[in-house]
Amino acid sequence: DAGVTQSPTHLIKTRGQQVTLRCSPKSGHDTVSWYQQALGQGPQFIFQYYEEEERQRGNFPDRFSGHQFPNYSSELNVNALLLGDSALYLCASSLLGSPTNEKLFFGSGTQLSVL
Amino acid sequence: EDKVVQSPLSLVVHEGDTVTLNCSYEVTNFRSLLWYKQEKKAPTFLFMLTSSGIEKKSGRLSSILDKKELFSILNITATQTGDSAVYLCAVEAGSYGQNFVFGPGTRLSVLP
Numbered sequence: 001d002a003g004v005t006q007s008p009t010h011l012i013k014t015r016g017q018q019v020t021l022r023c024s025p026k027s028g029h030d031t032v033s034w035y036q037q038a039l040g041q042g043p044q045f046i047f048q049y050y051e052e053e054e055r056q057r058g059n060f061p062d063r064f065s066g067h068q069f070p071n072y073s074s075e076l077n078v079n080a081l082l083l084g085d086s087a088l089y090l091c092a093s094s095l096l097g098s099p100t101n102e103k104l105f106f107g108s109g110t111q112l113s114v115l
Numbered sequence: 116e117d118k119v120v121q122s123p124l125s126l127v128v129h130e131g132d133t134v135t136l137n138c139s140y141e142v143t144n145f146r147s148l149l150w151y152k153q154e155k156k157a158p159t160f161l162f163m164l165t166s167s168g169i170e171k172k173s174g175r176l177s178s179i180l181d182k183k184e185l186f187s188i189l190n191i192t193a194t195q196t197g198d199s200a201v202y203l204c205a206v207e208a209g210s211y212g213q214n215f216v217f218g219p220g221t222r223l224s225v226l227p
Contacts, residue, residue: 004157031213042119042203042217043158056214088156094213103149103163103207104215108156 002027004093004107012113013081021076021110025093029105031055032074034066035090037109043090049074050096078112086114117142119206121218129226132194136221138204139186146207148180148187153201153220161189161202194225 005024013019025032031050035043045058049068068074072093078085088111092104119140128134138148147165151158162171164180164187171178175194180187191198201220208214 033213033215035217040219042121042205042219044217045215048213056209056211090157096213103147103213104160104205106151106157106159111156 004091004105006089006091006107006110008110009108010111010113012115014115015081015083017081017114018077018079019081019112021078021089021091021112022073023076023091023093023107024073025091026105029093029095030072031094031096032068032072033092033094033104034074034076035092036060037088037090039087046076081114083114086112088112117206117208117216119204119216119218121202121204121221123221124219125222125224127224127226128194130195132225133190133192134194134223136189136191136202136204136223137186138188138218140204140206140216140218141185142206142208142216144208144210145182146209149205149207149215150178150187150189151203151205153203154199158203191223194223196225196227199223199225 033048034046037043047057052068063079088109090109091107122137150161162178167182178189203220204218205215
């Protein structure tokens with residue numbers, strides 16, 4: 001049973017460029033959340049997708065957008081990249097309303113470097 | 116604004132020591148508190164706590180929640196070098212649930 005998979009694992013971009021990160025959730029999960037983790041900090045919530053719609057959003061500018069596909073996979077897009085966008089981007093999947101003990105299942109992340 | 120604070124931010128101990136990691140929070144509509152271990156990239160789940168005073172245990176790790184004083188502790192006994200990692204505390208809050216606010220983490224280094 002594959003867990004959460006993210007691609008690519010590493011990415012180098014220059015300021016002003018656009019980037020797309022991809023995530024496939026754990027089998028059986030229907031909700032995908034994206035987090036940004038800067039070096040030495042905890043993950044910060046970007047947004048969450050459920051039923052192909054953005055369900056919740058953290059305090060991130062509109063340059064950050066996303067999409068969820070019918071197969072529950074998701075993309076995170078960041079436009080007009082800034083140096084401060086350099087971070088580890090984590091995708092986490094879950095099953096909405098699940099009574100199980102584990103609410104967030106994380107992927108290994110995409111390390112984005114903006115030069 | 117929802118906030119999660121962890122202390123200490125870093126800790127260096129020797130194998131066999133016992134450590135206590137702290138997490139305090141101020142959030143609206145508390146739902147649960149989760150502990151994760153992050154060794155390289157993907158945080159891995161340790162515990163989920165929803166009720167005060169009920170200790171969760173897994174091997175040498177244990178955790179407890181105090182909803183009155185708004186904090187949780189994670190204990191690790193007889194530490195091993197493999198326990199070296201960043202330990203993250205996350206609080207589920209908000210009206211819709213599954214909105215997790217993370218603390219900055221505690222970086223634990225266990226020396227042989």
